[in-house]
Amino acid sequence: MRGGGVFVGELFGRGREEPVPGVVLLPGWLGAAEQRELVAACREWARAPAGMRAVRLPSGGVMSARTVCLGWHWYPYGYARTVVDGDGAPVKPFPPLLDALARRAVREAYGEDGGGVAGAAGYVPDVALVNHYPHGARMGLHQDREERVDAPVVSLSLGDACVFRLGGTESRTGPWTDLELRSGDLLVFGGAARFAYHGVPRTLPGTADPELGLTGRLNITVRQSGMA
Numbered sequence: 001m002r003g004g005g006v007f008v009g010e011l012f013g014r015g016r017e018e019p020v021p022g023v024v025l026l027p028g029w030l031g032a033a034e035q036r037e038l039v040a041a042c043r044e045w046a047r048a049p050a051g052m053r054a055v056r057l058p059s060g061g062v063m064s065a066r067t068v069c070l071g072w073h074w075y076p077y078g079y080a081r082t083v084v085d086g087d088g089a090p091v092k093p094f095p096p097l098l099d100a101l102a103r104r105a106v107r108e109a110y111g112e113d114g115g116g117v118a119g120a121a122g123y124v125p126d127v128a129l130v131n132h133y134p135h136g137a138r139m140g141l142h143q144d145r146e147e148r149v150d151a152p153v154v155s156l157s158l159g160d161a162c163v164f165r166l167g168g169t170e171s172r173t174g175p176w177t178d179l180e181l182r183s184g185d186l187l188v189f190g191g192a193a194r195f196a197y198h199g200v201p202r203t204l205p206g207t208a209d210p211e212l213g214l215t216g217r218l219n220i221t222v223r224q225s226g227m228a
Contacts, residue, residue, distance in 0.1 A: 019177050022117065022191030023166065024109040029186035032211070035158055039214050041097060042130050042158075045070060049089035052132065056085065064137035065200075065219075070094050071127040072225050077146055079127070079225060098128050102154045102222040109152070109188040117191040119151025125222045133162065133203050133217040141165065141172040141199040148226030152190030157181045158218040159208040167197040183208055 014027035030038070045068050046052040052068040057076050071094030072079040083089050102125040106114075114121030127147075131139070144153055161182040166189075167174065178201075181187060189196065203217050 017179075019179060020166065020193055020196075022193035023187070023189045023196075025179060025181075026105075026108065026186040026188075027182065028184045029105070029108075030156065030158075030184040032184075032209070035184055035209075035212060037097075038156070038220065039158055039212055039218065041095070042068075042132075042218055042220070045092060045095075045130060046132075049087055050083050050092050051087075052130070053083070053086045063139070065131045065133045065139055067132075068092075068130045069127070070098070070130070072227065074127070074129055074146065079146055079227060094126050094128060098220065098222055099125055101156070102128075105154045105156075105186050105188055105222075106152055106190075109186075110190070117152060118194070119149055119224065120190060123151055123224060125151075125154070125224050126227075127223050127225045129221045129223075131219045131221070133160070133200065133219070135160075135203065135205045135216055137200075137216070138202055139200040141167060141197040143169075143195050143197055144221075144223065145195060146225075147223055149224055150190070150194050151224035151226070152188050152194065154222040155181075155187040155189075156220040156222075157185045157187070158183050158220070159212060159214040160217040161204040161207040162200050162217055162219075163202050163204070165199050165201050166193070169193075169195050169197070172197050180204075183212065 017025040055063040073091040075085045110120045
């Protein structure tokens with residue numbers, strides 16, 4: 001959907017899309033077996049200690065999506081090595097599975113040489129946020145600004161499809177580009193779009209493959225923190 005609200009179309013099927021500079025969508029990037037492997041892994045990562053939690057914002061509101069962090073613990077608006085806004089446990093390590101997937105994702109999005117996108121050629125991911133969206137959950141427009149480098153962000157979708165809203169870098173107001181992200185899709189944003197406002201205004205319940213055994217949507221966001 002662009003500007004006033006029209007979806008980026010599928011006139012010629014779901015091929016690679018670059019809806020705005022720096023943003024690459026690769027539909028169906030994860031095969032069925034890879035998706036099942038990631039769902040099983042997310043269930044393990046979500047277990048306590050340092051498990052999945054509801055994030056309370058400084059305003060007092062609570063995010064409707066639930067989150068577990070790997071490598072570094074994200075909280076509004078910073079990173080820590082322990083779950084400072086939860087059970088206080090050490091954050092779980094960043095897994096080799098996501099390291100390999102994220103590096104491959106950036107190569108396939110921008111090419112082996114990074115295509116001139118900042119941080120793409122020497123991409124070293126070290127943090128992941130796994131968000132579970134139950135039916136009715138959403139994510140308001142926000143920027144990913146806690147990292148100390150401007151390396152690309154890798155986003156993997158599992159389960160129910162969603163509407164992903166992408167805006168500009170200066171404010172939350174439109175115009176926006178809306179994309180439908182489905183299970184197995186890869187979205188990478190970097191370069192001019194690295195600090196774009198983005199969010200999930202709604203999920204599309206009942207669109208997941210029943211064989212995944214997943215209710216709602218899982219999103220795995222992988223980043224390079226730039227912290228030692």
